[in-house]
Amino acid sequence: MYRDAHVGEAPVGGAAFALPASCAGCPVRSSAICCVLDDSGLTALSRLGRRVTLAAGETLLWEGEEAVTVGNVLSGMLKLSTLTGDGREQIVGIVHPSDFIGRPFGKDSPHSATALTDTTLCVFGRAAFDRFAREHAVIGQALLERTLTELDRARHWMLLLGRKSACERVASLIVEIADRADDGPAIDLPLSRQQMGDILGLTIETVSRSLTRLKRAGIIALPSLRRIAINRPGELRAIAEG
Amino acid sequence: MYRDAHVGEAPVGGAAFALPASCAGCPVRSSAICCVLDDSGLTALSRLGRRVTLAAGETLLWEGEEAVTVGNVLSGMLKLSTLTGDGREQIVGIVHPSDFIGRPFGKDSPHSATALTDTTLCVFGRAAFDRFAREHAVIGQALLERTLTELDRARHWMLLLGRKSACERVASLIVEIADRADDGPAIDLPLSRQQMGDILGLTIETVSRSLTRLKRAGIIALPSLRRIAINRPGELRAIAEG
DNA sequence: CGGATTTTTGATAGCAATCAACAGCGGTGG
DNA sequence: CCACCGCTGTTGATTGCTATCAAAAATCCG
Numbered sequence: 147m148y149r150d151a152h153v154g155e156a157p158v159g160g161a162a163f164a165l166p167a168s169c170a171g172c173p174v175r176s177s178a179i180c181c182v183l184d185d186s187g188l189t190a191l192s193r194l195g196r197r198v199t200l201a202a203g204e205t206l207l208w209e210g211e212e213a214v215t216v217g218n219v220l221s222g223m224l225k226l227s228t229l230t231g232d233g234r235e236q237i238v239g240i241v242h243p244s245d246f247i248g249r250p251f252g253k254d255s256p257h258s259a260t261a262l263t264d265t266t267l268c269v270f271g272r273a274a275f276d277r278f279a280r281e282h283a284v285i286g287q288a289l290l291e292r293t294l295t296e297l298d299r300a301r302h303w304m305l306l307l308g309r310k311s312a313c314e315r316v317a318s319l320i321v322e323i324a325d326r327a328d329d330g331p332a333i334d335l336p337l338s339r340q341q342m343g344d345i346l347g348l349t350i351e352t353v354s355r356s357l358t359r360l361k362r363a364g365i366i367a368l369p370s371l372r373r374i375a376i377n378r379p380g381e382l383r384a385i386a387e388g
Numbered sequence: 389m390y391r392d393a394h395v396g397e398a399p400v401g402g403a404a405f406a407l408p409a410s411c412a413g414c415p416v417r418s419s420a421i422c423c424v425l426d427d428s429g430l431t432a433l434s435r436l437g438r439r440v441t442l443a444a445g446e447t448l449l450w451e452g453e454e455a456v457t458v459g460n461v462l463s464g465m466l467k468l469s470t471l472t473g474d475g476r477e478q479i480v481g482i483v484h485p486s487d488f489i490g491r492p493f494g495k496d497s498p499h500s501a502t503a504l505t506d507t508t509l510c511v512f513g514r515a516a517f518d519r520f521a522r523e524h525a526v527i528g529q530a531l532l533e534r535t536l537t538e539l540d541r542a543r544h545w546m547l548l549l550g551r552k553s554a555c556e557r558v559a560s561l562i563v564e565i566a567d568r569a570d571d572g573p574a575i576d577l578p579l580s581r582q583q584m585g586d587i588l589g590l591t592i593e594t595v596s597r598s599l600t601r602l603k604r605a606g607i608i609a610l611p612s613l614r615r616i617a618i619n620r621p622g623e624l625r626a627i628a629e630g
Numbered sequence: 631c632g633g634a635t636t637t638t639t640g641a642t643a644g645c646a647a648t649c650a651a652c653a654g655c656g657g658t659g660g
Numbered sequence: 661c662c663a664c665c666g667c668t669g670t671t672g673a674t675t676g677c678t679a680t681c682a683a684a685a686a687t688c689c690g
Contacts, residue, residue, distance in 0.1 A: 230630030238543035283525035300542040301480035307549035308589025347550025388472030
């Protein structure tokens, strides 16, 4: 379906700057996992990394294939997804800028990672990163805290997938996106109906119908296709909670 | 619904044995997270721990409450579960002997932990354990690997909850239990129909009907209520994959 | 054995999937 | 400029699966 990602720029690193040149302008320097490193650690890690760009639709990791890369998302957004034997898709996570992506300490990738928008990443070879993480406990610690948070999130989503109605699922997704964006009463939808369905375990028709019902109830408005205005946040949250 | 767990035995530890007395007879000494510690580390950790017993049905951690304890399961089995606002339950994980339980580095417990059978644990105060883990990188590393595996498992389960039919879900659960037990063609079901439903996001009636269908198809047999014989593992797996 | 609980089976209803048609939007080219 | 086409999203009709409600059967336990 998608072709492999192409490498954007040449490997970075080289001389041991107090702050690596490649990191100085990094858009997620203060929030990505490497923010816990001191200058010498950052310099060492930057020698292992290189920038990669993906166009929307390109896949960085394939489910079941050997997971050779890990890294940080600098800009853009990716989906993590798995397929049933007959091709039904479920999105199991969305990866945002400053999030870590990939599966350290494991041979095969348990799911695919595909760019939803044009994306830039700072990637490392998994083996080299694993070694680095074992030698720099502070990275392991940071990775642990992020992984624990991701696990909480995944388990919380299991409640949605296992027990919530279509409307409750859609309301939950809107609340989640609104909480993350936090920019006023209207939010930009970065997802197509198909992608919303794949996240929520629903078909596009059911997503659309649920949105229409929330709109007709006056709880939200849909000023444009990719925009949602939340008129009654309290009611929306109440529906989302189930 | 359930009352708080009661403390089983007095705190353990004391003199710095080469191997702590309390750990010498530990049933999961070679497989729990502490197996990565050397004798001095084990001695230090054992000073923080105490044994706790839970009767089936008792709850160790409550969703949303402050998570004051973490620990290892020595024997028995627990469920991790969350509730919707109106009381629908979803089991988000099963914890077995030698598994780690609790949420280090976080204030509140994201889900409840309730004993499915009589259970014994070796528990630590969370704050003390967090401090210990930060000082002993090897524990943090081991915790990270376990957490990554749990995250993979949770995400794989999201595919089941989001996209699989009732029969596929039941087949998947049987396959998973069979793989873990790995004791011949017939497996002991450690779960009631209600618990199976809460794990699979189904009602008890639908679980029962799915089992009947698999039985009528000759793929499994149900020699007793809590026992399943797998007649055609290949077909069962094919159904489970979706 | 008897009563409580769990499980199975049956009948029905409701929700979401499926199949199908239509509307809105953007881009292309005549 | 506007007709046409492809794509995404909405709406409608119908089907099918699972939940719900109800009752019978099996199992457990004293």
